[in-house]
Amino acid sequence: MDMIKVVSFRVGVIGLAYKRKLSFMFFLFLICFFNGESMQAANDDGNLGQEIQQILDGSPELAGALMGISIRSAESGEMIYELGSQTRLRPASNLKLLTAAAALETLGEDHVFQTELYIKGVQVGHVLQGNVYLKGKGDPTLLEKDFDELASSLKHKQVKLVHGNLIGDDSWYDDIRYSRDLVWSDEQEYYGAAVSALTASPNDDYDTGTIIVEITPGEKAGKLATVMLKPETDYVKVINKMKTVAADGKKKIKVERSHGTDVITVTGTIPEHAGVTEEWISVKDPTEYALSLFEKSMKKHGIKVLGKRKKGKTPVGADLISTHQSMPLSQLLIPFMKLSNNGHAEILVKEMGKEAAGEGSWKDGLKVARNQMEGMGLNMETIKMRDGSGISQVNMIPANEITKLLYAVQEKTWFPAYLNALPIAGDEKRMVGGTLRKRMKGTTAAGNVRAKTGTISGTSxxxxxxxxxxxxxxxxxxxxxxxxxxxxxxxxxxxxxxMLAEQEKLLVSDL
Known part of the structure; x- marks a missing residue:
């Protein structure tokens, strides 16, 4: 029904109701009914609502589920279609859309994370009588090669023997390792890794605080498989119970880290000639993990530490030897958003707290994020934000608030970096398509849709x-x-x- 006809008909109904002295409740029913019909006509603008409803009606998977849909014009912000759009729902990793926007607004797209190397003591010839301090400031992208570069700067000072301790300083953030709603069974998973200001990643996916377990079949059936760590470290202990079976045998691999320990147990079977299998698993303490990699790099450069690896603060007056800088935030957003990296999200929350409130904590960082979202027009009274990654089952946000944010950020100078970080549907390249690289392939949405995915139990x-x-x-x-x-x-x-990509006519009514 077109808008003018709806309005005319509604006026006629009101007049009829008055003349015939219909009951007040029935009068209200008629008004609400036709108000609803006119709103739907404006929002659906033709068959859009019908097309969406057909999709939903043909989806038995939705029986008993809750759904929120919000569709609006990117040019005007005007609502095109909505269904359950004001209902608070768990967003899963769609919450990262808020975290990324708040981080860009708070820190700036050129923000970098630093890792600093200090010494405190007296150097006599090739001997340092004192301690070496590795101070982390939140860099989630530190790789083994970066520790090599830091160690080389110490070698450049002609240090070959440290008559003291190697100390890891993670005091840039607080010492709370997990967001408040993370379940203990997720602590060993790569997506539930502990958060520290001094941490390391195994490869350029930058799953910070994790290590890769490589399993290779043994020489023949009946032999133990070979289990290696990447990067190699003496920080974790591996118990190998992995058996090699015949080539036509079953591949069944289980990698577990005992709760509250750094003991990794590998069990199961792997067929002969199966090739290398990689499994990611988190470490208990990222600071100690990073420190072990740095000590290995020091040994590689001929530097021996006589003391112990410890955690502590860098003292006032220590000499700064070298500084490593991460990629800028605009580039870090790519692995963060494309691959939906939970560790990056939580580090960004703590970094916002450190930058804006002086405290690298979830409490302060989330307060900063909420203030930024409110400044972008979101109604924070209807949003519950308990972490930065969306892993919490307590996070809640209506779909309308997400589209409101995506409309508002278009005016920001950093929006090109934000948009560039979103996964692109159907693009097989890992750092382009990200979590959408296998979705919508061969459709009009492929190479077109730029969107953030989100998945936790019972939520998509x-x-x-x-x-x-x-x-x-x-x-x-x-x-x-x-x-x-x-x-x-x-x-x-x-x-x-x-269906949205295939629309050929103007979606928003000109009325």
Whole structure:
């Protein structure tokens, strides 16, 4: 029904109700009914609402689930379609959209994380009578080669023997390692790694605070498999119970870290000639992990430490030997958002707290993030933000608030970096397609949809931007909660995104 007809008909109904002295309750019912119909007509603008409803009606996976859909014009911010859009739902990793925006606004896209190397003591010839201090300031991208570079600066000072201790300083942030709602069973998982100001990553995916366990079949069936760590470190202990089986045998690998320890147990079977299998697992204490890698780098450069590896603060008056800088935040956003890196999110929260409030904690960082979101027009009274990554089952946000944010950030000078960090549908390149690289392939949404995914138990979300065939950019957020089976949920989101990409007519009413 077009808007003018709806308005005229509504006026007629009101007059009729008055003339015939209908009951007040029935009068209200008529007003609400036609108000709702006119709103739907404005929002659906043709068959858009019907197309979405057909997708939902044909999706038995949604039985008993909760859904929030918000679609608005990227140009005007005007709402195009909404369903359950004001209902607070768990966003999973869609919360990273808020964290990234708050971090860019607070820290700036050129922000870098530093790692500093100090010495305190007296050097006599090649001997340092004192301690070496490695001070972390939150860099989640430190690799083994970076520790090598720091160690080489100490070698450049002609130090070959440290008659003292090697001390890791992680005091830039507080000593709380996990966000408050992280369940203990997730602590060993790469996505639940502990957070520290001094940490390390095993490769350029930058899963900070984790290590890669490499399993290779033994020489023949019946032999133990070979288990290696990448990077190699003496910080963790590996118990290898992995057996090699015949080539036609079953591959079943289980890698576990005992709760509260750094003992990694590898069990199961791997067939002959199966090749190398890699599994990521978190370490108990990222500071000690990073310190072990730095000591290994020192040994590689011919520097021996007579004392112990310890944690402590860098004393006033220590001599700064070298500083390593991370990539700028604009580049760090790519692995953070493309691969949905939880560790990066939580580090950014603590860094915001350190930068704006002087305390590198979740409490202060989340307060800064909430203030930034409020400044961008979000209604924080309807949002619960308990961490930066979205792993908490207590986080809640309506879909409308996400599209409101995605509309507001377009005016920011850092928006190109923000948009560039979003996964691109159907692009197989890991640091381009990210978590969307295998979705919507071969559709009009491929190479078009730029959106953040989100998945935790019973929750799936997809929010971002899509350009229609007519060339209009549209903002959308689709959040599904409380489903039982995960199969098919992302396909529903993809169908809606593809449907938006295929729209040929103006979606927003000109009325």
């Amino acid at each position: 979300s997809l929010s971002g931007y899509v350009t229609t065939k007519r060339g209009e950019r549209v903002i959308f957020s689709i959040i599904v909660n409380n489903f039982v089976e995960e199969t098919g949920i992302t396909a529903i989101q993809d169908k809606i995104a593809v």
